[in-house]
Amino acid sequence: MHGVLAMITQRIALGIATLFVISLLVFLAVDMLPGDPAEAILGQSATPASVAALRQELGLNKPLVVRYADWTAGLLRGDFGRSLANDRPIAELIAPRLGATLSLAALAATIALPLGVLLGILSSVHRDRALDRVASTASLLAISFPEFFTAYMLVACFSVGLGWLPAISLSSQGGIVETLTMLALPALTLSLAVIGYVLRMTRAAIMGVMASPYVEMARLKGVGPWGVVVRHALPNALSPIINVVIINLAYLVVGVVVIEVVFVYPGLGQLLVDSVAKRDIPVVQACCMLFAGTYIGLNLLADILALLANPRLRRPRQREARA
Amino acid sequence: MNAETASLAVAASHPLAEPDSAPLLVMRGLVIETSGPGRPQRIVDGIDLELHAGEVLGLIGESGAGKSTIGLAALGYVRPGCRFAGGSVLFDGQDLLTLPPERCRALRGTRIAYVAQSATASFNPAHRLIDQVVETATRQAGMGRRQAEQDARELFARLALPDPDHIGERFPHELSGGQLQRVMIAMAMICRPDLIVFDEPTTALDVTTQVEILASIRNVVEAFGTAAIYITHDLAVVTQLAHRITVLRHGRIVEEAPTRAMLAAPRESYTRSLWAVRRIRKAPEPDHAAPLLELDGISASYGSVPVLRDVSLTVRTGGTVALVGESGSGKSTLARVVAGLLPPTAGQVLLQGRRLPKALQDRSRDQLRRVQLIHQSPDAALNPRQSIREAIGRPLQLHHGLRGAAREARLRELMALVELKPELLDRLPNALSGGQKQRVCIARALAAGPELLICDEVTSALDQVVQAGILAMLQRLQKELGLSCLFITHDIATVRAIADEVVVMRQGAVVESGARDKVLETPSDDYTRLLLSCVPDVDPDWLTKLLQQRADAREIDDAG
Numbered sequence: 001m002h003g004v005l006a007m008i009t010q011r012i013a014l015g016i017a018t019l020f021v022i023s024l025l026v027f028l029a030v031d032m033l034p035g036d037p038a039e040a041i042l043g044q045s046a047t048p049a050s051v052a053a054l055r056q057e058l059g060l061n062k063p064l065v066v067r068y069a070d071w072t073a074g075l076l077r078g079d080f081g082r083s084l085a086n087d088r089p090i091a092e093l094i095a096p097r098l099g100a101t102l103s104l105a106a107l108a109a110t111i112a113l114p115l116g117v118l119l120g121i122l123s124s125v126h127r128d129r130a131l132d133r134v135a136s137t138a139s140l141l142a143i144s145f146p147e148f149f150t151a152y153m154l155v156a157c158f159s160v161g162l163g164w165l166p167a168i169s170l171s172s173q174g175g176i177v178e179t180l181t182m183l184a185l186p187a188l189t190l191s192l193a194v195i196g197y198v199l200r201m202t203r204a205a206i207m208g209v210m211a212s213p214y215v216e217m218a219r220l221k222g223v224g225p226w227g228v229v230v231r232h233a234l235p236n237a238l239s240p241i242i243n244v245v246i247i248n249l250a251y252l253v254v255g256v257v258v259i260e261v262v263f264v265y266p267g268l269g270q271l272l273v274d275s276v277a278k279r280d281i282p283v284v285q286a287c288c289m290l291f292a293g294t295y296i297g298l299n300l301l302a303d304i305l306a307l308l309a310n311p312r313l314r315r316p317r318q319r320e321a322r323a
Numbered sequence: 324m325n326a327e328t329a330s331l332a333v334a335a336s337h338p339l340a341e342p343d344s345a346p347l348l349v350m351r352g353l354v355i356e357t358s359g360p361g362r363p364q365r366i367v368d369g370i371d372l373e374l375h376a377g378e379v380l381g382l383i384g385e386s387g388a389g390k391s392t393i394g395l396a397a398l399g400y401v402r403p404g405c406r407f408a409g410g411s412v413l414f415d416g417q418d419l420l421t422l423p424p425e426r427c428r429a430l431r432g433t434r435i436a437y438v439a440q441s442a443t444a445s446f447n448p449a450h451r452l453i454d455q456v457v458e459t460a461t462r463q464a465g466m467g468r469r470q471a472e473q474d475a476r477e478l479f480a481r482l483a484l485p486d487p488d489h490i491g492e493r494f495p496h497e498l499s500g501g502q503l504q505r506v507m508i509a510m511a512m513i514c515r516p517d518l519i520v521f522d523e524p525t526t527a528l529d530v531t532t533q534v535e536i537l538a539s540i541r542n543v544v545e546a547f548g549t550a551a552i553y554i555t556h557d558l559a560v561v562t563q564l565a566h567r568i569t570v571l572r573h574g575r576i577v578e579e580a581p582t583r584a585m586l587a588a589p590r591e592s593y594t595r596s597l598w599a600v601r602r603i604r605k606a607p608e609p610d611h612a613a614p615l616l617e618l619d620g621i622s623a624s625y626g627s628v629p630v631l632r633d634v635s636l637t638v639r640t641g642g643t644v645a646l647v648g649e650s651g652s653g654k655s656t657l658a659r660v661v662a663g664l665l666p667p668t669a670g671q672v673l674l675q676g677r678r679l680p681k682a683l684q685d686r687s688r689d690q691l692r693r694v695q696l697i698h699q700s701p702d703a704a705l706n707p708r709q710s711i712r713e714a715i716g717r718p719l720q721l722h723h724g725l726r727g728a729a730r731e732a733r734l735r736e737l738m739a740l741v742e743l744k745p746e747l748l749d750r751l752p753n754a755l756s757g758g759q760k761q762r763v764c765i766a767r768a769l770a771a772g773p774e775l776l777i778c779d780e781v782t783s784a785l786d787q788v789v790q791a792g793i794l795a796m797l798q799r800l801q802k803e804l805g806l807s808c809l810f811i812t813h814d815i816a817t818v819r820a821i822a823d824e825v826v827v828m829r830q831g832a833v834v835e836s837g838a839r840d841k842v843l844e845t846p847s848d849d850y851t852r853l854l855l856s857c858v859p860d861v862d863p864d865w866l867t868k869l870l871q872q873r874a875d876a877r878e879i880d881d882a883g
Contacts, residue, residue: 222431235449
C-alpha cells in the first residue's frame with residue numbers, strides 16, 4: 001500500500017510545484033500588461049505628482065522580485081491584498097462571488113454529471129440502436145452550439161415564450177425555491193454541454209474495453225447485456241470517465257464567465273471581467289490564482305481516484321518478471 | 324508439488340467414451356461469414372460435427388482454419404463482424420441459432436462453458452478471481468454464494484492451485500499464466516457443464532506448465548464426465564486428450580477419425596503435413612569453425628532486478644546455437660544484450676574476437692550491420708504504414724547506399740531469397756499472412772548483409788506448416804550465405820530442426836550447453852531432463868506414461 005501513498009504524495013508535490021509556476025506566470029503576465037495601474041486608477045485626474053505618490057503607496061516602485069515575494073507571502077497567509085478600485089480586502093470581495101459561482105456549479109454538476117454517466121452507460125448497452133443514435137446526435141448538438149447561443153435559446157423559450165423562469169439571475173436573498181428558479185436557466189445551459197461531453201466520453205471509454213477478451217469471456221459465461229457493461233466493462237473504463245467528470249467539474253467552476261455575463265449572475269467570472277476592465281490588478285491576480293488552484297486541485301483528485309480505481313496500481317505484484 | 328501430483332495420478336487412466344445415447348452436440352451444414360462491408364467471406368464453410376456426452380473431440384488446423392469460430396459457435400456465439408449464414412447447432416436437441424437470445428445465454432456458463440487461449444487477457448483485471456469464478460453459479464444457476472465459493476475452493480484444490488483457500492482473493496495480475504489458466508478451468512467447471520470448449524488453453528504456456536494443465540484438464544473432464552471440444556494447432560497435445568480428431572482447413576473438414584486410427588493411418592496429405600516440423604532435422608555441422616560471437620560472463624538487469632547472471636556462450640561461423648528455456652529465463656534479454664538494446668552490467672560481447680560496445684549508440688554503423696535481430700511477432704515488428712518495399716529498402720540504402728535500379732534489383736533478389744513474389748513489394752503488411760510477414764522481416768534483416776542473425780522465437784507465433792517452411796528456408800539461407808545464428812525458442816522440435824549446439828537457460832543462468840544431440844539425447848542437468856520430458860510426443864499414451872513415471876519416481880523417493 002505504501003507504493004500508492006508514495007505516488008499520491010508525488011502527485012501532490014507536483015501539484016504544488018505547478019501552482020507555484022502558475023503564480024509566477026500570473027504575476028509576470030499581469031505585470032507585463034501595457035499601461036500603469038496608478039494612471040488607470042487616477043484616470044482623468046492624473047498628474048505626474050499624484051501618479052508618483054500613488055505608485056509609492058501601492059508599492060509599484062519596489063523591484064519585481066520583492067513585489068512577487070510580498071504577494072506570494074500574502075497568498076500563503078490567505079491574504080489576497082486590497083482592491084485598487086475600492087480599497088476593500090480582496091478576500092471580502094471574493095467570498096460572496098465564490099459562493100455564488102460554487103452554488104451554480106454545484107447545481108449544474110448535480111444535474112449533469114450523474115445524467116451524463118448514466119446516459120453514456122445506457123448508450124453503451126443499447127449500442128447502435130435508436131436510443132444510442134438519438135443520444136449521440138443530441139449530445140453532439142449540445143456540444144457544438146456556443147453556450148451563449150444555447151443560453152439565449154433557453155431564455156427565448158422559457159422566459160420570453162413560456163414566462164416560467166427569469167431571464168436574468170441577479171442574486172437576491174430568497175428562499176430555496178426562489179434561488180433554484182433563479183439558477184435554473186444558467187444551470188441548464190451549463191448542464192447541456194456537460195452532459196454531452198460526459199455522455200460521449202463515458203460511451204467511448206466503455207466501448208474501448210468492450211472489445212477486450214474479458215468482455216467476450218463475460219458474454220460466453222452467459223452474463224446479460226447490462227451485466228457485461230456495468231460489471232465487466234465499466235470498472236475498467238473508470239479512469240477516463242473519472243477524468244472527464246473532473247475536468248467538467250473544473251470547467252463548471254472556471255469556465256462560466258460567458259454564462260455569468262449572459263445571465264448577469266454575480267459570480268467569480270463576472271468579477272474577473274469587471275476587474276480586468278477596471279485594471280484592478282490584485283483582484284485579477286487573485287481570481288486567476290483561485291481558478292488555477294481549483295483546476296489543479298480537481299485534476300489532482302482525478303489522478304488519485306484513477307490510481308485507486310486500478311487494482312494493478314493499488315496492489316502491485318511483488319516482483320515484476322520480465323524476459 | 325505433492326498435492327499436484329496426487330491429483331495428476333487420478334488422471335492417469337484414459338478410457339475412450341463409448342457413444343451410446345443421442346449426441347449432445349450436433350452441427351449440421353454450419354456456415355459462418357464475415358458481415359462487414361464488402362463481399363462476405365466464408366470463415367466456416369459447411370461443417371458437420373457430432374459430440375456425445377463425455378466425449379473429447381480435438382479440432383486441429385492452422386491459424387485461420389476456423390477452429391475458434393467453430394468452438395464459439397458451440398455456445399451459439401459469433402464474434403463481432405461475423406454472422407451465422409446457414410446450418411444449425413443443436414445442443415441437447417435445441418438449435419442455438421434459432422433459440423431466443425435469453426435462452427441461449429442461460430445455457431452459457433451453466434451447461435456449455437468456454438476456456439479461452441489467454442487466461443491473462445480473459446480475466447477481468449478489475450475483479451478478484453473468486454468473484455469471477457462464482458459469477459455464473461450465483462447469478463445464473465442460483466447457487467448460494469457461500470456454497471459456490473466452497474465449491475470453487477474445492478475445484479482450486481483439485482486443479483492443484485497453491486493455497487486453494489485464499490488464492491481466489493487475489494486479482495488476476497497477481498498470478499502466473501499457468502495458474503490463471505487453471506483458475507479459468509475451475510471457472511468453467513463451477514456449474515458442472517455438459518460441454519466445455521477449450522480454445523488453445525496451453526498455447527501461451529511453457530512446456531513444463533503445459534503438461535500440468537493438460538493433466539488438470541484430463542483429470543476434471545474424466546472426473547465429471549464432461550464432454551469437450553479441444554482446439555489446438557499442436558497435434559501432440561491433442562492426441563493426449565481427444566478420443567476423436569477433426570482436421571480443419573479453410574473452414575472445411577479435411578479428415579475426421581478416432582485419435583489412434585488417425586495417427587496410425589492419416590488419409591489426407593494435409594493431415595500428414597501437420598507432422599512437418601518434426602521431420603526436419605539438421606545434419607550436424609563440424610564444430611571446428613572459428614567463433615563469430617562470444618559472450619563472456621554477461622550479467623544484466625532491469626532496474627534493480629537482475630535477469631542475467633554470468634552467461635557465456637559461443638556461436639561459431641556458419642553455426643546455429645539454440646537458446647532454450649521457459650519464459651522468464653532471460654533468453655530474450657540475452658538477445659537484447661547482444662543487439663545492444665540493453666547494456667550489460669558486467670561481461671563483454673565479442674564479435675570475431677573484437678569487443679562490441681555495450682550500448683547501441685556507441686556501435687558503428689558497420690557493427691550494427693553485422694548483427695541483425697528478428698523478432699517473435701512480425702505484426703509488431705513491421706510498421707503498418709510502410710510498404711514492404713520501404714521496409715526492406717531502407718537497410719539497403721542505409722548500409723549499402725543502394726538507390727534506383729540497383730536497389731530495385733536487390734529488392735527482387737531478396738524477395739526471391741525468402742520465397743516471396745515481387746508483386747508483394749507494394750503491399751502494406753496487413754495484406755500479408757503471418758508467415759509472409761515473418762519472411763519480410765527475415766528479408767529486411769538479410770538486406771543489411773549481416774554475419775549474425777538473432778532469431779527471437781521467430782516461428783512461435785506461426786502454425787506448424789508455416790513454421791516448417793520458414794525453418795527450411797532459414798537453413799537454406801544459412802548454408803548459401805554462410806550466416807551464423809543465435810536462435811531463441813522454447814520449442815524442442817524447432818531445436819531439433821535447426822540447431823548445431825544447444826544452450827539451456829533457467830532463471831537468467833546457463834544450466835547446460837553443448838552439441839545438440841548430446842544435450843537432447845543424454846542431458847546431464849535435472850532441469851534439462853525435466854524440460855525435455857515435458858515435450859509432448861505424437862503418441863496418445865505419452866501423457867499417461869509420463870505421469871506414471873513421475874508417480875513411480877516419487878514412490879521411490881518416498882520409500883528411500
